[in-house]
Amino acid sequence: xxxxxxxxxxxxxxxxxxxxxxxxxxxxxxxxxxxxxxxxxxxxxxxxxxxxxxxxxxxxxxxxxxxxxxxxxxxxxxxxxxxxxxxxxxxxxxxxxxxxxxxxxxxxxxxxxxxxxxxxxxxxxxxxxxxxxxxxxxxxxxxxxxxxxxxxxxxxxxxxxxxxxxxxxxxxxxxxxxxxxxxxxxxxxxxxxxxxxxxxxxxxxxxxxxxxxxxxxxxxxxxxxxxxxxxxxxxxxxxxxxxxxxxxxxxxxxxxxxxxxxxxxxxxxxxxxxxxxxxxxxxxxxxxxxxxxxxxxxxxxxxxxxxxxxxxxxxxxxxxxxxxxxxxxxxxx
Amino acid sequence: xxxxxxxxxxxxxxxxxxxxxxxxxxxxxxxxxxxxxxxxxxxxxxxxxxxxxxxxxxxxxxxxxxxxxxxxxxxxxxxxxxxxxxxxxxxxxxxxxxxxxxxxxxxxxxxxxxxxxxxxxxxxxxxxxxxxxxxxxxxxxxxxxxxxxxxxxxxxxxxxxxxxxxxxxxxxxxxxxxxxxxxxxxxxxxxxxxxxxxxxxxxxxxxxxxxxxxxxxxxxxxxxxxxxxxxxxxxxxxxxxxxxxxxxxxxxxxxxxxxxxxxxxxxxxxxxxxxxxxxxxxxxxxxxxxxxxxxxxxxxxxxxxxxxxxxxxxxxxxxxxxxxxxxxxxxxx
Numbered sequence: 001x002x003x004x005x006x007x008x009x010x011x012x013x014x015x016x017x018x019x020x021x022x023x024x025x026x027x028x029x030x031x032x033x034x035x036x037x038x039x040x041x042x043x044x045x046x047x048x049x050x051x052x053x054x055x056x057x058x059x060x061x062x063x064x065x066x067x068x069x070x071x072x073x074x075x076x077x078x079x080x081x082x083x084x085x086x087x088x089x090x091x092x093x094x095x096x097x098x099x100x101x102x103x104x105x106x107x108x109x110x111x112x113x114x115x116x117x118x119x120x121x122x123x124x125x126x127x128x129x130x131x132x133x134x135x136x137x138x139x140x141x142x143x144x145x146x147x148x149x150x151x152x153x154x155x156x157x158x159x160x161x162x163x164x165x166x167x168x169x170x171x172x173x174x175x176x177x178x179x180x181x182x183x184x185x186x187x188x189x190x191x192x193x194x195x196x197x198x199x200x201x202x203x204x205x206x207x208x209x210x211x212x213x214x215x216x217x218x219x220x221x222x223x224x225x226x227x228x229x230x231x232x233x234x235x236x237x238x239x240x241x242x243x244x245x246x247x248x249x250x251x252x253x254x255x256x257x258x259x260x261x262x263x264x265x266x267x268x269x270x271x272x273x274x275x276x277x278x279x280x281x282x283x284x285x286x287x288x289x290x291x292x293x294x295x296x297x298x299x300x301x302x303x304x305x306x307x308x309x310x311x312x313x314x315x316x317x318x319x320x321x322x323x324x325x326x327x328x329x330x331x332x333x
Numbered sequence: 334x335x336x337x338x339x340x341x342x343x344x345x346x347x348x349x350x351x352x353x354x355x356x357x358x359x360x361x362x363x364x365x366x367x368x369x370x371x372x373x374x375x376x377x378x379x380x381x382x383x384x385x386x387x388x389x390x391x392x393x394x395x396x397x398x399x400x401x402x403x404x405x406x407x408x409x410x411x412x413x414x415x416x417x418x419x420x421x422x423x424x425x426x427x428x429x430x431x432x433x434x435x436x437x438x439x440x441x442x443x444x445x446x447x448x449x450x451x452x453x454x455x456x457x458x459x460x461x462x463x464x465x466x467x468x469x470x471x472x473x474x475x476x477x478x479x480x481x482x483x484x485x486x487x488x489x490x491x492x493x494x495x496x497x498x499x500x501x502x503x504x505x506x507x508x509x510x511x512x513x514x515x516x517x518x519x520x521x522x523x524x525x526x527x528x529x530x531x532x533x534x535x536x537x538x539x540x541x542x543x544x545x546x547x548x549x550x551x552x553x554x555x556x557x558x559x560x561x562x563x564x565x566x567x568x569x570x571x572x573x574x575x576x577x578x579x580x581x582x583x584x585x586x587x588x589x590x591x592x593x594x595x596x597x598x599x600x601x602x603x604x605x606x607x608x609x610x611x612x613x614x615x616x617x618x619x620x621x622x623x624x625x626x627x628x629x630x631x632x633x634x635x636x637x638x639x640x641x642x643x644x645x646x647x648x649x650x651x652x653x654x655x656x657x658x659x660x661x662x663x664x665x666x
Contacts, residue, residue: 234542238459
């Protein structure tokens with residue numbers, strides 16, 4: 001029920017997903033009549049065995065704060081979906097609803113993985129050579145060096161799901177590459193990263209390096225990661241908007257302009273966030289994927305693919321193993 | 334002598350600038366023979382009265398740290414140019430050299446404006462409706478609420494140079510729009526902004542809002558501003574790179590692809606940083622403009638235009654007045 005478009009983006013994405021993956025099954029949480037009205041009779045009959053509508057009247061609005069969500073909204077579509085994940089009925093949950101509520105309900109209903117100090121939100125973003133996993137995207141602010149170390153370990157596991165590489169290079173987001181730059185926590189984190197045998201530490205990187213492909217995992221405080229991701233989204237939107245408002249006066253130029261805009265749109269989809277939609281909430285006991293609130297049906301479908309990849313790779317279990325290894329190492333020191 | 338291209342971007346930009354502004358005069362600091370070799374005989378004779386080459390052998394490399402610069406590099410091209418500004422021989426200095434050295438030498442040679450706690454680096458960036466002034470871009474990290482209040486006052490004066498508007502809306506960059514979001518310093522700054530009669534405070538904004546035009550000045554800690562600006566630059570570069578590597582197989586598509594790339598380049602120049610090149614170092618006694626290190630000749634020319642606008646508006650003096658008013662208000666409380 002979340003996001004700007006609600007079920008109007010989710011339901012078509014589900015139909016497409018089931019058609020693409022014949023072995024997949026979906027549970028769809030929300031008001032039964034509303035969800036049902038968005039499916040054709042033909043879809044209902046052909047997908048009946050694999051698409052289950054789970055009737056929920058309650059929903060979580062954007063105004064709902066995390067505490068209210070945990071106290072009063074466990075029967076919402078979001079709460080019921082997470083409960084199904086906790087009960088092992090499903091292997092991953094995708095939501096484009098209220099982020100704060102999703103994170104709070106995930107922690108409360110699923111619980112955090114043993115040893116995880118603060119679960120983090122992270123996402124694979126496009127680069128010139130492939131992808132890069134950026135975390136935290138805003139679940140936590142005021143992160144300590146120890147928090148950032150856990151993010152690094154979790155980010156490596158998450159990026160392994162998306163990138164087929166052995167040695168993933170890990171970096172810390174900072175104001176410059178030199179060792180003396182940044183806050184004390186960032187510099188302390190650099191020391192922890194350097195001495196961690198499971199981290200192939202590549203040093204500090206700056207904002208633009210997120211997109212060059214020079215590293216595979218970029219770790220930062222949630223305030224920084226949120227600003228980095230949203231600034232990048234903002235400038236892409238600006239570029240699209242500028243492209244559509246420039247008026248070329250001759251009919252000849254207008255004609256080619258239209259064709260060019262089509263190609264530009266195609267290129268934009270290669271780098272814009274919706275193409276890489278689906279942030280993973282790492283550190284809770286289950287695969288929880290946050291889709292962008294403004295997600296189109298296409299973008300929601302991408303988030304479902306991300307969820308499937310995480311479920312197929314059993315990411316939540318891998319994170320549990322990684323955290324257990326880290327715990328063992330820390331207690332051994 | 335700074336930036337990736339050094340005098341090869343600066344000298345052509347200077348020639349263009351003098352041709353465009355017949356009343357302008359320039360002093361160019363660097364090794365005389367090198368600078369001279371980049372000018373044609375015709376340029377030398379026609380511009381002789383307005384373009385003065387000031388011979389400096391010493392230069393500041395990217396590796397030089399701010400302390401070294403202040404202690405040992407006052408006779409560098411950068412140091413000599415700032416000294417000319419301090420002496421009133423010039424009205425503004427533009428450099429694409431080492432940022433840390435430029436800021437440290439500016440403070441040391443020019444001095445800070447009375448009452449300014451920490452000078453800040455800020456810049457006008459393109460938006461859907463015009464421009465927005467973002468500061469601090471990385472001169473300061475760990476800013477207090479009081480620092481951010483000064484940045485706001487200075488940002489308003491700087492944006493008035495670029496935007497012809499009476500009431501400029503000022504916002505704080507944060508992780509979300511809700512009042513409870515962000516760090517304690519950001520929330521405390523919000524209280525200071527709200528009670529300041531010279532600030533038309535519009536609340537918290539997120540990264541993408543920098544580019545929508547919903548506000549005119551966005552204030553933040555230097556770490557955040559640096560990450561916001563560099564992430565935006567990175568994704569624009571990525572988009573250009575993706576456009577140039579996508580191969581369309583049919584000759585028909587290749588043909589339109591070429592046309593589209595031309596249009597894309599044109600659009601990119603409207604939003605890319607070089608179009609809005611030139612960050613102002615606000616709070617020192619003089620107009621100091623930092624050009625992007627990767628600036629082309631076109632981009633360096635833009636930074637010179639920014640410098641001219643600041644000099645014409647006597648921005649450094651206006652900042653002095655604004656700070657005096659703020660001081661009077663604070664001491665009155």
